[in-house]
Amino acid sequence: MSSDIVLPGQPIPIPRGPIPQVGSGVYSRDGTVRASLIGVPSYAGSTLEIKRTRPRPPAPNSVVLGSVTRLSPLQAVVSINVVDGVPLPAGEEFTGVIRVQDVRATEKDKVKIADCFRGGDVVRGLVLSLGDARSYYVTTARNDLGVIFATSEAGATMEPVSWQEMRCPKTGKIEKRKCAKPEGM
Amino acid sequence: MAQSNFDRRRINGPEESFQPTFEDDDDRETRWKPGNPRIGRGARDIRPIFLTAGLINQANGSAYIETEKTKIACAVYGPRQSKSTTYNEKGRLNVEVKFSPFSCTRRRVPIRDAEDRSVAVQIQQALVPAVRLELLPKSTIDIFITIIENDGIEGCIAAGSVAASAALADAGIEMLGLVASCSAAVVGKEIWLDPTEEEGKASSGTLILAGMPALGTITSVWQSGSMTPADGIKCMEACQERYTDIHAVIAQSLLDNAQNNT
Amino acid sequence: MAAAASATPSGSNSAEQDALKALTFQRLHPRTYLERFLAENVRPDGRYFDEWRDISVNVGSISTADGSALVRLGSTTVVCGVKAEIAEPELDRPKDGFLVPNLDLPAICSPKFKPGPPTDEAQVLSDRLNEVLVSSGVVPTSSLCIEPGKAVWVLYVDTTCINYDGNAFDATLLAMVAALKNTTLPKATYDEDRHRTVCSRKIREPLQIGRLPTSYSFGIFDGTHVLADPTSFEEPLLDTTVSVVVDNNGGLISVMQLGLGIVGGDDVLSQCIDAAKDCWDKGRRDVYGAS
Numbered sequence: 038m039s040s041d042i043v044l045p046g047q048p049i050p051i052p053r054g055p056i057p058q059v060g061s062g063v064y065s066r067d068g069t070v071r072a073s074l075i076g077v078p079s080y081a082g083s084t085l086e087i088k089r090t091r092p093r094p095p096a097p098n099s100v101v102l103g104s105v106t107r108l109s110p111l112q113a114v115v116s117i118n119v120v121d122g123v124p125l126p127a128g129e130e131f132t133g134v135i136r137v138q139d140v141r142a143t144e145k146d147k148v149k150i151a152d153c154f155r156g157g158d159v160v161r162g163l164v165l166s167l168g169d170a171r172s173y174y175v176t177t178a179r180n181d182l183g184v185i186f187a188t189s190e191a192g193a194t195m196e197p198v199s200w201q202e203m204r205c206p207k208t209g210k211i212e213k214r215k216c217a218k219p220e221g222m
Numbered sequence: 223m224a225q226s227n228f229d230r231r232r233i234n235g236p237e238e239s240f241q242p243t244f245e246d247d248d249d250r251e252t253r254w255k256p257g258n259p260r261i262g263r264g265a266r267d268i269r270p271i272f273l274t275a276g277l278i279n280q281a282n283g284s285a286y287i288e289t290e291k292t293k294i295a296c297a298v299y300g301p302r303q304s305k306s307t308t309y310n311e312k313g314r315l316n317v318e319v320k321f322s323p324f325s326c327t328r329r330r331v332p333i334r335d336a337e338d339r340s341v342a343v344q345i346q347q348a349l350v351p352a353v354r355l356e357l358l359p360k361s362t363i364d365i366f367i368t369i370i371e372n373d374g375i376e377g378c379i380a381a382g383s384v385a386a387s388a389a390l391a392d393a394g395i396e397m398l399g400l401v402a403s404c405s406a407a408v409v410g411k412e413i414w415l416d417p418t419e420e421e422g423k424a425s426s427g428t429l430i431l432a433g434m435p436a437l438g439t440i441t442s443v444w445q446s447g448s449m450t451p452a453d454g455i456k457c458m459e460a461c462q463e464r465y466t467d468i469h470a471v472i473a474q475s476l477l478d479n480a481q482n483n484t
Numbered sequence: 485m486a487a488a489a490s491a492t493p494s495g496s497n498s499a500e501q502d503a504l505k506a507l508t509f510q511r512l513h514p515r516t517y518l519e520r521f522l523a524e525n526v527r528p529d530g531r532y533f534d535e536w537r538d539i540s541v542n543v544g545s546i547s548t549a550d551g552s553a554l555v556r557l558g559s560t561t562v563v564c565g566v567k568a569e570i571a572e573p574e575l576d577r578p579k580d581g582f583l584v585p586n587l588d589l590p591a592i593c594s595p596k597f598k599p600g601p602p603t604d605e606a607q608v609l610s611d612r613l614n615e616v617l618v619s620s621g622v623v624p625t626s627s628l629c630i631e632p633g634k635a636v637w638v639l640y641v642d643t644t645c646i647n648y649d650g651n652a653f654d655a656t657l658l659a660m661v662a663a664l665k666n667t668t669l670p671k672a673t674y675d676e677d678r679h680r681t682v683c684s685r686k687i688r689e690p691l692q693i694g695r696l697p698t699s700y701s702f703g704i705f706d707g708t709h710v711l712a713d714p715t716s717f718e719e720p721l722l723d724t725t726v727s728v729v730v731d732n733n734g735g736l737i738s739v740m741q742l743g744l745g746i747v748g749g750d751d752v753l754s755q756c757i758d759a760a761k762d763c764w765d766k767g768r769r770d771v772y773g774a775s
Contacts, residue, residue: 042477042480042481044391044400044473044476044477045391045396045397045398045399045400045436046397046398046399046400046434046435046436046437047436061396062396064354064396064398066398066437071398071399071436071437073354073396073397073398074391074394074396074397075391075392075394075476075480076480089394090394091282091393091394092282093301094301094302094303094358094360094361102508102512104512118511118512119508119511119512122501122504122505122508123504124504124507124508124510124511124512125511126280126282126299126595127511127595127596127717128594128595128596129299129300129302129303129595130303131303132303159512167359167360169309170304170306170307170308170309170310170360171307173360186512186513231601231602231607232586232602232607232610233584233585233586233610233611233614234584235571235582235584235638235640236571236572236573236574236582236638238571238572239569239570239571239582239638240569240570240571241569241570242568242569242570242670242672242681242683243680243681243682243683244670244682244683244684244685245682245683245684245685277561277646277647278561278592278593278646278647279559279647279649280559280593280594280595280647280648280649280716281592281595281647291547291548293545293546295592295646296592297592297593299591299595318591318599320590320592320644322563322565322642322644323565323567323586323640323642324546324548324549324552324565324566324567324640324642325546325548325565326548327548329567329569329640332586332588332642364591366590366591366592366599367592368590368592368644368646370546370563370644371546371547371548371549372548373548
């Protein structure tokens with residue numbers, strides 16, 4: 038199979054018939070379909086593509102993991118570390134912002150950012166759009182999105198109790214966060 | 223060359239130091255004289271290229287190229303978040319070149335100067351048409367090139383472009399094709415390909431051509447010195463003839479690297 | 485630390501998913517990740533606490549330099565070149581030449597370094613390297629004299645890091661000393677009448693070399709664990725780093741502490757010194773080649 042590796046610019050042999058849809062990693066020019074990445078071309082349904090394996094920048098609908106760096110009454114600023122399950126190299130983070138209207142799906146106007154996120158929390162979010170020049174817009178308005186890891190004021194790792202509360206195992210204190218539904222529930 | 227820069231961020235030597243001057247005690251018969259054929263290789267022969275990808279594991283993609291006495295390392299970082307304040311629909315390609323202090327006959331001060339920037343601009347111009355920057359909004363791709371040994375500035379630019387193209391492919395950045403680049407010099411009445419530093423000095427003009435052989439397009443032409451337009455076109459044609467060889471070298475080393483990783 | 489999952493035509497399998505999950509955990513909780521490995525008496529790259537990475541030294545490949553060396557310490561790669569120039573000596577030291585070492589940590593070698601002037605890290609390392617080279621007497625500056633009071637050699641020993649995976653200090657010292665050992669200078673004569681120095685193209689002489697130092701760096705984690713030869717993942721998590729410099733007879737030249745943090749007591753220091761001498765004895769006696 039390794040002899041099937043194509044290089045950027047190399048035409049990809051297509052079997053006879055209609056020209057397939059062109060997916061990522063592949064482009065078509067002047068009627069020839071060529072690769073734009075190093076890899077093995079494969080078909081996902083009727084779309085020809087070459088899978089990307091490297092860390093990539095966030096795109097709309099990417100699932101991202103990030104840590105909260107700054108809070109304001111209107112938004113939480115997140116430093117995105119992991120995009121679609123692939124961690125970014127150290128020192129190369131993207132900035133994302135969770136606006137107050139994107140924190141949860143219900144009662145959007147009653148959201149208090151301090152009750153949903155704290156500095157240092159690790160959050161799972163979904164990229165809404167490319168946002169503005171400085172940050173991507175991220176949402177946590179889904180059951181499986183939100184805080185996945187947080188340390189309490191006492192310094193212990195907290196466990197989620199409900200979708201808006203976490204409990205410190207050391208002191209038993211409850212702290213408010215917008216939690217993500219843990220996997221497997 | 224006197225160096226009177228005091229850089230408080232580095233260990234400094236004496237205020238002024240000079241390159242050693244040599245007595246003319248060696249026999250200069252081996253030196254080339256105008257009208258003689260080229261020494262060491264044919265007029266249209268390029269120096270053998272040794273290219274490996276993936277040597278710098280800290281970077282997203284990397285390549286190291288060696289053509290006899292020119293040695294260049296290249297690393298690609300990114301796509302990274304752009305530091306600009308304006309929204310960019312297309313990604314940006316940022317090329318930075320650094321000559322090591324020991325890379326040239328005369329020691330170079332570590333501070334970046336105009337020559338570093340001009341080499342960087344030429345390499346960037348050779349690469350930009352080949353990268354699909356429209357797929358990377360708000361992102362920057364950083365290409366860092368360190369020239370470890372320099373034997374001919376035109377050869378450095380050509381080899382640097384080739385190494386950067388291999389590093390970009392290694393980094394998984396979408397490109398329309400691989401970029402090959404070749405340099406030529408007009409020496410007397412002949413066209414010599416891939417001039418060394420001495421040959422470049424003996425020439426009246428040089429030309430560097432970069433393009434994508436797979437698509438049959440040219441991405442950058444840079445001519446310096448003086449030559450007739452007819453000679454210019456001859457240089458371009460001679461460079462293009464060598465393209466397939468250079469492209470094959472890049473392709474082979476990328477395939478070897480990809481196969482080693484599977 | 486790019487995720488190097490290979491492209492398989494059938495999509496990702498569970499082994500790849502596990503690998504990505506481990507990398508994600510490493511990225512989000514680096515300290516806990518390291519602690520879990522140390523609890524099993526091993527480090528994330530599989531080494532024992534006192535194990536060193538492989539070293540390879542390659543000299544003399546750069547023709548534009550008077551002496552050169554390429555050193556690989558694991559993945560950390562540094563290139564060192566020596567350029568010799570001529571200058572007037574200082575007034576109060578008319579027979580001494582100059583040795584000017586510098587380490588550059590450019591943006592090419594790691595995502596941690598951004599383009600620009602030398603970072604604090606590079607400055608501190610250059611400073612320490614200068615101290616070691618001077619105090620160990622690798623090249624006695626009196627051997628660099630061409631004509632007392634008129635002309636001396638200046639040796640610029642410049643090192644560039646190409647790939648940074650931790651422990652640049654050890655790799656750079658190795659490269660600098662190997663490059664100096666490889667250096668030859670043209671035979672120089674001072675012309676009294678014309679007040680200038682003339683060099684011969686044909687005759688070249690090697691440098692006079694004194695002691696040959698090697699350095700052994702240890703990272704202290706959590707006050708208790710001593711990790712030899714830290715990688716770039718481990719370095720930001722360490723309390724501090726201790727470097728022990730040993731000469732080619734096994735004698736101690738210096739012990740330095742790099743970075744902030746407090747070394748826990750004398751026993752940690754003596755542990756490092758013993759480990760350094762042990763490592764020199766077992767593997768590094770001939771690292772500079774036949775002397």
